[in-house]
Amino acid sequence: MAWNINNNKCLRCGGCVSVCPTAALELRDNIIHDEKLCTLCGVCEKACPVEAIKVTKK
Numbered sequence: 001m002a003w004n005i006n007n008n009k010c011l012r013c014g015g016c017v018s019v020c021p022t023a024a025l026e027l028r029d030n031i032i033h034d035e036k037l038c039t040l041c042g043v044c045e046k047a048c049p050v051e052a053i054k055v056t057k058k
């Protein structure tokens with residue numbers, strides 16, 4: 001199980017931050033991900049316009 005971001009693709013638009021239901025994401029210089037808060041729900045992955053986020057569930 002993993003949450004990954006490609007910072008070369010990310011536009012820093014903040015879209016993933018605003019849709020995360022558990023406030024696990026924060027926009028600073030890059031997107032900061034708090035794995036303790038993340039449920040791997042995949043909402044941020046779907047919301048990203050450039051497919052920069054990859055959520056893997058096993």
Ligand code: SF4
Binds near residue numbers: 024
């Ligand atoms: S997978 Fe879900 S809980 Fe985790 S950062 Fe994305 S939107 Fe938030």
Ligand code: SF4
Binds near residue numbers: 009013
């Ligand atoms: S929605 Fe995608 S492009 Fe926008 S800040 Fe999040 S990861 Fe970056």
